[in-house]
Amino acid sequence: xxHRLTKIYTRTGDTGETGLxxxxxxxxxxxxxxxxxxxxELNSAIGLLLAEKLPAGxxxxxxxxxxxxxxxxxxxxxxxxxxxxxxxxxxLEALLDEYNGDxxxxxxxxxxxxxxxxxxxxxxxxxxxxxxxxLVSLAxxxxxxxxxxxxxxRLSDLLFVLGRxxxxxxxxxxxxxQRKQTSEKTKGGKRK
Numbered sequence: 001x002x003h004r005l006t007k008i009y010t011r012t013g014d015t016g017e018t019g020l021x022x023x024x025x026x027x028x029x030x031x032x033x034x035x036x037x038x039x040x041e042l043n044s045a046i047g048l049l050l051a052e053k054l055p056a057g058x059x060x061x062x063x064x065x066x067x068x069x070x071x072x073x074x075x076x077x078x079x080x081x082x083x084x085x086x087x088x089x090x091x092l093e094a095l096l097d098e099y100n101g102d103x104x105x106x107x108x109x110x111x112x113x114x115x116x117x118x119x120x121x122x123x124x125x126x127x128x129x130x131x132x133x134x135l136v137s138l139a140x141x142x143x144x145x146x147x148x149x150x151x152x153x154r155l156s157d158l159l160f161v162l163g164r165x166x167x168x169x170x171x172x173x174x175x176x177x178q179r180k181q182t183s184e185k186t187k188g189g190k191r192k
Contacts, residue, residue: 032076038134039073041131042127042130042131043066045120045124045127046069050066055165055166058162058166062162064091076135076144083145084151088147088151089154096158096161099161099165109176109177110164110175111176113175114166118162118167119163121163122163128156129156135152
């Protein structure tokens with residue numbers, strides 16, 4: 001790390017541009033900066049989830065994921081740089097197999113809810129999907145590492161599974177989506 005922050009405000013972004021890790025300046029609304037912001041928001045959402053009471057294994061996994069996301073942000077911040085590895089993806093896949101193996105098979109769609117921790121896992125999942133979409137969009141015009149996109153895809157799957165795991169750890173079950181009942185048909189905008 002070449003520069004440590006000693007002064008928080010620099011005024012270099014006052015014109016609507018920001019610096020990338022390679023020293024280049026880009027507009028703050030560029031695809032690259034948007035993707036970087038989405039990865040940062042995902043890391044913050046996981047930090048919020050980590051503020052909850054969690055099983056030790058889940059806490060350890062999420063802590064490692066936060067470090068991975070910082071690596072991923074560094075990769076996005078430096079055009080052409082690759083820092084994500086296949087071993088990071090493999091670690092997520094092993095966690096997916098481990099946690100999903102103990103869950104009952106899904107037969108219905110579930111809603112993002114239940115315990116607070118599970119809800120925060122689902123919120124993190126949706127932020128992860130947005131970060132993934134941002135990387136896909138960026139990759140249309142600029143080089144983006146394939147491993148980074150794969151990592152986010154696996155991470156969103158893991159966060160879905162962790163939502164289910166955390167509901168069970170909190171004594172809740174999945175919140176099942178229920179198709180609208182035919183007895184709730186409306187007439188003139190009011191329920192019968």
